[in-house]
Amino acid sequence: MKALTFTGPWELDLADRPDLHVTGDDDVVVDIAYCGVCGTDLGIASGAYPVAVPGVTLGHEAAGVVAEVGAGVGTVAPGDRVVINPTPYCGRCRMCRTNRINHCERKHGTESGVSYDGAFAGRYRTTSAFTHRVPDRVPLRAAALTEPLSCVVTGVRRIQPASLAMNTYVIGAGPLGLLYAWMLSLRGLTPTVVERSPARLDFARSRLPAGSRAIPHLRGDEELDIVVDTTSHLLEELLPRMAPGGTFMSIGLKERIASIDTMLIGDRSLTVVGSIDSLHGSFEEAFHLIASGRVPAERLISHTVPLADYRKGFAALGCDLDARRLGPAPEASCKVLLMPGEHVA
Ligand SMILES: [Zn+2]
Ligand SMILES: [Zn+2]
Known part of the structure; x- marks a missing residue:
């Protein structure tokens, strides 16, 4: 599969990586249809947000179709359309036990697509608790905005x-x-x-x-x-x-x-x-607001481009990877979605 990886400031690489498969009983492997470009990705790509681990696959705002599930997964099945919560937490560390799961000390780093492999890739592997089914009436494109809206739900509560x-x-x-x-x-x-x-x-x-x-x-x-x-x-x-x-x-x-x-x-x-990340049901609240049309997520999408054209997608947001320049968006851009799998519905 193709994966958009971060190798260093201003160095992104569309690499060939082995296809992901289920390795544990609770694993869910998703064929990614859409993954949004976030300000975080621009910050990482330009070196302004120095948290990403070199070699990691970027991307954390994703929706797609389940490809494989582990033996113990009962909530989703292959073929199901899902949206991915990219912010796992352990439930046991001091942050989790004091109602700060968005700052979990054991989510192996800060977030998928930052300190471990994310979803600007053909496939993404997660576990059942972090995949949510998307009803047929909700476009996957719109569902891909659940994660950024979830961060906003967390913030507005503060x-x-x-x-x-x-x-x-x-x-x-x-x-x-x-x-x-x-x-x-x-x-x-x-x-x-x-x-x-x-x-x-x-x-x-x-x-x-x-x-x-x-x-x-x-x-x-x-x-x-x-x-x-x-x-x-x-x-x-x-x-x-x-x-x-x-x-x-x-x-x-x-x-x-x-x-x-x-x-x-x-x-x-x-x-x-x-404020940062998802907290206490914010992901479910965000998905409800998108699915019910209370927040017109799809209308905030300005560009949808194949993963191979990621340079165009980043440039539309003011991150010119060729000129190594991060500036104001040069065109009418808002949410840019990359499509790793053009075959995925
Ligand atoms: Zn984000
Ligand atoms: Zn924790």
Whole structure:
């Protein structure tokens, strides 16, 4: 099978790897149909998120069709359409036993597609607890957005607005930005999305929840009650502008050193909060919201390209692997899906 592997910053390789098969009783092997390109993948590819293990297959937002199951698996069978939860946890370590399974100490690294082989490949091997059946009426393309939405469900739970009238901003109209806009809206807030790329702004405008708007930049006089920064870049600039009782959430995964006045945090009762990964049923909640149409996942997909054309897919998101440059998205891109198996329905 083909697998998109990380060999070092700016070095991705479409490698030939042996086909995966079941090795344990609880194993499930999935033929991957779609796997989304995540900001994490761009960060890894460009060296900005220095966590990936060289040699690893990238990709963690996948859906496909079950190819093989171990003898003890009763929940899914070959031929079933499934979506994959790429964030295993042990249930026994200190993090798991204190309700922080997203930071499990024994998920052999941080996440599949980062520290062990992920799903930008013809096949992916996992276990039964981390595969979820997708009903026929739900397109696999849409199901592939379950993992990023699950991360957003986790994040939005950490924002406790004092009032639904709070001025809410999401910085960045990439997939996470738009998914945050939808989840904050489902929670009753009315987020404004801020995006400096005109092409992305255009794409976002017709895909926002009712009442939300998209603008090219913040004005100097906006009163900021809740800010979700998907870029990693704006804490230093925006924290001094946060209104009392406000919440600044940072979810980007790019290294950035910021200098902030800690007095502001106490003096203005500010909350600075981060969030990552799936937690306590967020994956099921995300899948429900996609399957029920409450979040229009499929409309957030801008590109679907064969795995062999991964350079095009990454370039659409501003990650130019040839020029070794990571910048703003040059075109109207949002969620880009790679197709490892064009034969998989
Ligand atoms: Zn991701
Ligand atoms: Zn654990």
